[in-house]
Amino acid sequence: MKQPDVAVLGLGAMGHAFAANLLKKGFRVYGWNRTRARGEDLIAAGLTLTDSAAEAVQKADVVIAMLSDGETTEQVLHEAKAALKQGATLCQMGTIGVEKTDALITFFAQARPDVVFIDAPVSGTKAPAENAQILVMASGDRSRAQAAEAVFDAIGKGTQWLGEAGKSARMKLVINSWLIGLMQSLAESTRLADQFGFSTDDLWQVLDGGPLAAPYAKMKLGMMASDDYTPQMHLQWALKDAKLALDASDSSLPALENIASVWQQAVEAGHGEEDLAVIYKYLKSQ
Numbered sequence: 001m002k003q004p005d006v007a008v009l010g011l012g013a014m015g016h017a018f019a020a021n022l023l024k025k026g027f028r029v030y031g032w033n034r035t036r037a038r039g040e041d042l043i044a045a046g047l048t049l050t051d052s053a054a055e056a057v058q059k060a061d062v063v064i065a066m067l068s069d070g071e072t073t074e075q076v077l078h079e080a081k082a083a084l085k086q087g088a089t090l091c092q093m094g095t096i097g098v099e100k101t102d103a104l105i106t107f108f109a110q111a112r113p114d115v116v117f118i119d120a121p122v123s124g125t126k127a128p129a130e131n132a133q134i135l136v137m138a139s140g141d142r143s144r145a146q147a148a149e150a151v152f153d154a155i156g157k158g159t160q161w162l163g164e165a166g167k168s169a170r171m172k173l174v175i176n177s178w179l180i181g182l183m184q185s186l187a188e189s190t191r192l193a194d195q196f197g198f199s200t201d202d203l204w205q206v207l208d209g210g211p212l213a214a215p216y217a218k219m220k221l222g223m224m225a226s227d228d229y230t231p232q233m234h235l236q237w238a239l240k241d242a243k244l245a246l247d248a249s250d251s252s253l254p255a256l257e258n259i260a261s262v263w264q265q266a267v268e269a270g271h272g273e274e275d276l277a278v279i280y281k282y283l284k285s286q
Contacts, residue, residue: 001146001147001150003026003027003028003150004027004060004061004062004089004147004150004151005027005028005029005030005059005060005061005062006022006027006028006029006030006060006061006062006063006064006151007029007030007031007032007056007057007059007060007062007063007064008022008029008030008031008032008056008064008066009031009032009033009053009056009057009063009064009065009066009067009076009077009080010032010033010064010065010066010067010068010076010094011031011032011033011038011039011042012033012038012066012068013125013126013129013231014066014093014094014122014126014129015031015033015064015066015067016038016039016042017126017129017130017155018064018066018093018129018155019031019039019042019047020042020045020130021130021132021154021155022151022154022155023042023045023046023047024045025154027151027154028046028048029042029046029047029048030047030048030049030050030055030056030057030059030060031047031048031049031050031056032049032050032051032052032053032055032056036049036051053076053077053079053080053083054079054080054082054083055083056080057080057083057084057085057088058085059085060084060085060088061085061088061089061147062088062089062091062147062148062150062151063080063084063088063089063090063091064091064093064151065077065090065091065092065093065094066093066094067094067096068094068237069094069096069240070096070097070099070100070101070244071100073092073094073096073100073104074096074100074103074104077090077092077104077107077108078107081107081108081111081112084112084115086114087114087115087116088114088115088116089115089116089118089144089145089147089148090108090115090116090117090118091118091120091148091151092104092117092118092119092120092121093120093121093122093136094121095121095169095172095173095176095237095240095241095244096169096244097169097173097244097247097248098166098169098170098173098244098247098248099247099248101119101165101166101169102166102169104117105117105119105165105166116140116141116144116145116148117140117165118138118139118140118141118145118148118165119138119139119140119165119166119167119168119169120136120137120138120139120140120148120152120168121137121168121169121171121172122134122135122136122137122156122172123135123137123172123175124156125232125233126231126232126233127232129155132154132155132156132157133156133157134155134156134157135156135157135158135159135160136152136155136156136158136159136160137159137160137162137168137171137172137175138152138159138160138161138162138168139161139162139163139164139165139166139167139168139169140164140165141165142161170248173241173244173245173248174245176238176241176242176245177241177242177245177253177256179216179238180238180241180242180256180259180263180276181255181256181259182214182216182217183220183238183276183277183279184255184259184262184263184279186217186220186221186280187224187277187279187280187283188283189203190203190221190224190280191280191283191284194284199225200221200222200224200225201225203221204217204218204221219232220277223275223277224277224280224281227281229271229274229275229277229278229281230274230275231273231274231275232275233275233276234272234273234274234275234276235263235266235267235271235272235273235274235275235276235278235279236267236272236273238263238276239260239263239264239267239272242256242259242260242263243260246260262279262282262283263276263279265282266278266279266282269282
C-alpha cells in the first residue's frame with residue numbers, strides 16, 4: 001500500500017510532533033494551525049503549510065484533528081467537511097470528551113457517510129509524542145482503517161483498538177482521571193515528605209524497584225526538585241480533561257471534583273501554562 005497523504009489540523013505540541021514524525025518517515029504532510037507560525041519550522045522538512053483547514057484536507061487520505069478543545073474541533077471539522085476527499089479517513093485525536101465526540105460521529109455519519117471516522121485519542125504527552133512513543137487508543141470501523149493504521153504506526157509505539165467509535169474518547173477520560181489523581185497525590189505526598197525533612201530523591205529511592213515506582217512519578221518528581229515546569233502537559237489542559245470526565249460521569253467522583261476545584265484555583269493564580277506538576281509549587285505557596 002502506498003503511504004497515505006496526511007493532513008494535520010492543529011500544530012500545537014502534539015500535532016507538531018505527529019507532523020514531524022510523519023515527515024521523517026517520508027509521508028506527504030499538509031498542516032494547518034490557527035497561528036501559522038507554529039508550523040513554519042517544519043516547512044524545510046517538507047510540510048505544506050496551508051492558510052485554511054479546508055485547503056489542508058483537500059488532497060489528504062488521512063486527516064488528523066489535534067485541536068485544543070471540543071468547540072474548536074467541532075467548528076474546524078464542520079468547516080472542512082465539504083473539502084474532505086471522497087473516502088478519506090478522519091482521525092479525531094484530541095481530548096474533547098464524550099459529548100462532542102458522539103456529536104461528531106453522528107454529524108459525519110449523516111453529512112459524509114463516505115468518510116471513515118476514527119475516534120483516536122492518545123496516551124502520552126509532548127516528549128513521548130516527539131519520540132513516536134505514544135499509545136493510540138483507536139475506535140471505529142477497523143476494517144476500513146488501513147490508511148489510519150499506517151499513520152498510527154508512524155507516530156506511536158502501538159495502537160489499542162477498543163471497539164465502536166466513541167469508546168476511545170471514554171477510555172481517554174478514564175486514563176486521564178487516573179493520571180490527574182496520581183499527580184495530585186504525588187504533589188501532596190511530596191509536600192508531606194518536605195515537612196518531614198525528606199528530599200524528592202529520598203522519596204524516589206524508597207519507591208524505586210517496588211510496585212509504586214511509576215516512570216511518570218519519577219519524571220514529575222524531577223520537575224519538582226528542579227522547579228522547572230516546562231510543560232509536557234499544561235495544567236489548564238489537564239483541568240479541562242478533569243472537567244470533561246466529571247461532565248461525562250453518571251456517578252459521583254469526589255476526589256476528582258476536589259482536584260478540579262484546587263487546579264482551577266492554581267490556573268487562576270497564573271499556573272495554567274506550566275506543566276501540571278506545578279500543582280506541587282502551588283500547594284507549597286498556600
